[in-house]
Amino acid sequence: QSVLTQPPSVSAAPGQKVTISCSGSSSNIGNYYVSWYQHLPGTAPKLLIYDNNKRPSGIPDRFSGSKSGTSATLGITGLQTGDEADYYCGTWDSSQSAGLFGGGTKLTVL
């Protein structure tokens, strides 16, 4: 059971929009930046969002991030079949003095 809670799965049709939530507490999301990763099987995870809402170079603006209180959200618009992957949120936790990942969310593009 992860300290950061994500829905196990989400789905939407191509071209549509989807959001993935990540719920934590004041010892983690509430006081630290959140990052988001896309992970395709057999490949290295790819950083999509860092510092809550910033995109690394090369990440399209279809991907967005936000944070409010102790929760964060990843948004993906204009869904493509190539977006099918597992998505993870991550942050630091002061009570454990450790990094944390959410349990992951499997995105299916129907």
Add this chain to the structure above:
Amino acid sequence: QVQLVESGGGVVQPGKSLRLSCAASGFTFSDYGMNWVRQAPGKGLEWVAVIWYDGSNKYYADSVKGRFTISRDNSKKTLYLQMNSLRAEDTAVYSCARYVTGGGYSTTFDSWGQGTLVTVSS
């Protein structure tokens, strides 16, 4: 370009030890904090440990604290993970990941290796 290559994985009996290495190239290794992240079969990502650019700070997940030790040799551009008292639940693909800065309290990793598989089994 940034390259991180892990090695040292394999099959090991419970209670035994193993040391993983992560060879870095394509960037100034001594400027960046480094992490180990693992993924057990069929499970999600689990952060394992971090070491800051100069080795001054190290932090561990509760699940490995007291058994695993992270270290680095900046002259060799290599990151290590010494794993002792291994358990079946440590079976996973272990990947090294580069912090975007020299250190800090985040999970912002901009480069990852492909990972090395550790299987703990009798």
